[in-house]
Amino acid sequence: MEKVIIVGSGCAGLTAAIYAARANLNPLVLEGRQPGGQLSTTTLVENYPGFPDGIDGPQLIMNMHKQAEKFGTRFSYAEVTDFEPRNSHVRIKADDEWLETQALIIASGASARYLGLENEEKLIGHGLTSCSTCDGAFYKNVPVCVIGGGDSAAEESLFLTRFASKVYLIHRRDKMRASRIMQDRVFANKKIEPIWNTVVTKYISDAKGEMRAVRLRNVKTNEERELEVACVFVAIGHDPNTQPFTGKLQADADGYLIAKNLAESKHPGVFIAGDVADRVYKQAVTAAGTGCAAAMDAEKYLSDLESHT
Ligand code: NAP
Numbered sequence: 001m002e003k004v005i006i007v008g009s010g011c012a013g014l015t016a017a018i019y020a021a022r023a024n025l026n027p028l029v030l031e032g033r034q035p036g037g038q039l040s041t042t043t044l045v046e047n048y049p050g051f052p053d054g055i056d057g058p059q060l061i062m063n064m065h066k067q068a069e070k071f072g073t074r075f076s077y078a079e080v081t082d083f084e085p086r087n088s089h090v091r092i093k094a095d096d097e098w099l100e101t102q103a104l105i106i107a108s109g110a111s112a113r114y115l116g117l118e119n120e121e122k123l124i125g126h127g128l129t130s131c132s133t134c135d136g137a138f139y140k141n142v143p144v145c146v147i148g149g150g151d152s153a154a155e156e157s158l159f160l161t162r163f164a165s166k167v168y169l170i171h172r173r174d175k176m177r178a179s180r181i182m183q184d185r186v187f188a189n190k191k192i193e194p195i196w197n198t199v200v201t202k203y204i205s206d207a208k209g210e211m212r213a214v215r216l217r218n219v220k221t222n223e224e225r226e227l228e229v230a231c232v233f234v235a236i237g238h239d240p241n242t243q244p245f246t247g248k249l250q251a252d253a254d255g256y257l258i259a260k261n262l263a264e265s266k267h268p269g270v271f272i273a274g275d276v277a278d279r280v281y282k283q284a285v286t287a288a289g290t291g292c293a294a295a296m297d298a299e300k301y302l303s304d305l306e307s308h309t
């Protein structure tokens with residue numbers, strides 16, 4: 001029987017691990033197949049307190065990993081596929097093995113959303129991606145496009161100007177929702193051309209199955225046209241990673257888990273942290289904050305359990 005298992009190794013999971021490990025709870029982190037969460041696929045993080053010159057997302061996450069390890073956290077790449085909350089403990093299936101734990105912290109984060117167009121799955125990795133830091137450098141001196149109007153779309157567009165000949169920013173409205181500072185940077189960059197009130201209706205690939213162009217529709221005029229791009233970067237938000245917990249924990253209509261008092265779930269011993277329960281803030285620092293709260297709540301829960309036995 002484990003004392004604490006943490007699902008997810010992004011900012012929330014690793015912060016929970018640092019706190020749980022420092023409380024001598026010897027936590028086990030199930031990292032899944034894509035360790036590091038969203039910070040590991042981002043560029044410079046300028047708003048995480050304590051880094052006046054910013055810090056690269058992957059570096060920040062590596063530092064947190066090291067810090068958690070230093071206090072005794074154990075890590076496994078196993079992927080969680082099922083979950084059974086019991087009265088006295090929790091069972092969790094990681095790969096093919098059932099594990100038992102007294103407390104569970106769910107910090108499984110959120111995954112990039114795609115448009116749901118034809119051939120989407122086939123094109124991922126062939127000119128369709130949600131990660132400019134992973135794939136941007138493959139598209140040197142060619143036109144690319146970014147879809148979305150939030151901070152992610154702004155950040156991806158700016159990053160891509162380092163490589164691409166042109167970055168089209170395709171947004172379904174005539175205003176971005178990105179923060180003012182990011183919008184100002186986007187509009188000041190000559191390589192970025194916003195295309196407003198427009199949606200992508202089709203991906204067009206070449207004979208080798210690589211992205212060649214997209215079909216666009218202006219939502220005001222219904223006018224359609226084709227735009228040549230070698231890669232499409234989708235930045236239209238994220239969906240919470242809740243598949244193993246669906247129907248077993250309280251969630252809202254979009255699947256975000258519902259926590260009471262910051263990190264507690266409706267099941268004793270099950271705590272929730274980070275973007276898996278955050279449809280509003282979604283910042284690295286808020287994920288770290290709820291990770292800390294979840295670990296502290298788990299610690300209190302375990303010491304209450306102990307004092308009653
Ligand atoms: P977001 O703020 O939810 O923005 C998603 C964008 O995609 C919106 O502009 C939305 O359009 C558009 N969109 C959604 N569904 C779409 C669809 N089916 N087709 C076309 N467009 C669609 O998501 P985000 O940009 O990933 O940001 C998430 C959070 O992380 C935010 O709180 C953001 O501030 C934060 N973040 C911060 C930074 C930073 O500080 N540098 C960087 C990245 C992310 P509408 O505007 O019309 O809804």
